[in-house]
Amino acid sequence: MSRILVDRLSIDFPVYHADNRTLKRSMAAAVGGRTQKRAGSALIEDDRHRVTVSVLRDIGFSMQDGERLGLIGGNGAGKTTLLRALAGIYEPVSGRVRVEGTIGTLLDTQLGMNMELTGVENVRLRCLFHGLGRRASREVLEDVSQFAGLGDFMAMPVKTYSAGMLVRLAFGLATAITPDVLIMDEWFMAGDITFLAKAEKRLEALVARSDAMVMSSHQPEIMRQWCTRLIWLDNGRIRMDGSTGEVLDAYLAG
Numbered sequence: 560m561s562r563i564l565v566d567r568l569s570i571d572f573p574v575y576h577a578d579n580r581t582l583k584r585s586m587a588a589a590v591g592g593r594t595q596k597r598a599g600s601a602l603i604e605d606d607r608h609r610v611t612v613s614v615l616r617d618i619g620f621s622m623q624d625g626e627r628l629g630l631i632g633g634n635g636a637g638k639t640t641l642l643r644a645l646a647g648i649y650e651p652v653s654g655r656v657r658v659e660g661t662i663g664t665l666l667d668t669q670l671g672m673n674m675e676l677t678g679v680e681n682v683r684l685r686c687l688f689h690g691l692g693r694r695a696s697r698e699v700l701e702d703v704s705q706f707a708g709l710g711d712f713m714a715m716p717v718k719t720y721s722a723g724m725l726v727r728l729a730f731g732l733a734t735a736i737t738p739d740v741l742i743m744d745e746w747f748m749a750g751d752i753t754f755l756a757k758a759e760k761r762l763e764a765l766v767a768r769s770d771a772m773v774m775s776s777h778q779p780e781i782m783r784q785w786c787t788r789l790i791w792l793d794n795g796r797i798r799m800d801g802s803t804g805e806v807l808d809a810y811l812a813g
């Protein structure tokens with residue numbers, strides 16, 4: 560059985576605060592004078608003049624253990640939305656997503672983090688959530704503190720951290736407990752050079768321990784280094800699905 564199964568997945572977002580007249584004019588231009596749904600157009604207006612963005616359409620693929628899948632595509636292609644759907648953050652409008660096993664996410668530095676609590680308290684809370692005992696929790700705390708290198712700031716509320724400090728703590732925490740399926744966006748590359756070198760080593764070990772990984776990046780070298788397979792997303796649809804070299808060559812050529 561596949562570890563991840565995505566079947567005819569579609570995701571739309573309603574647009575509540577759009578300037579409807581401007582939007583309609585641009586939709587009319589995009590669809591040749593008709594403000595209606597049309598294949599290839601991401602904006603949809605229904606009969607009651609409600610506008611939605613169709614972000615993912617008819618996505619289907621499955622993944623086996625050991626696969627390292629990369630999502631590639633231009634800005635707004637739907638990579639982050641697909642990662643979030645895999646993580647269970649977004650509900651499909653139609654189709655389904657099935658992921659077997661525990662999921663670990665590196666999607667958002669604030670995801671699962673309580674900004675009012677200290678670094679130490681956030682680590683303890685995460686351990687409780689994962690059902691770890693005292694000893695295991697102590698080990699995780701030691702590991703995360705050492706990796707993040709925040710010193711006394713571990714005893715300060717997380718809301719006082721800089722963006723870089725938050726990345727260090729979030730990354731350390733997200734990589735301290737091994738999930739079956741690891742889902743990550745490219746934000747983790749946002750640290751400074753010394754952090755990146757450390758992060759890469761840690762991530763390598765985690766990826767090796769987890770059963771499957773899905774990540775998104777704009778950087779071809781990162782894809783080549785980390786992924787065994789790529790899906791090229793284009794305007795919310797799968798344009799190509801294949802080995803990393805094959806898809807990357809086509810993507811960079813076109």
Ligand SMILES: Nc1ncnc2c1ncn2[C@@H]1O[C@H](COP(=O)(O)OP(=O)(O)OP(=O)(O)O)[C@@H](O)[C@H]1O
Pocket residue numbers: 572573574612614632633634635636637638639640641
């Ligand atoms: N909550 C939302 N409400 C409305 N539209 C959204 C929402 N989230 C994403 N979108 C739209 O969905 C489309 C895909 O966004 P997504 O962030 O998944 O793309 P991406 O491929 O990750 O892009 P990038 O490479 O720029 O990060 C974009 O057009 C975006 O504006």
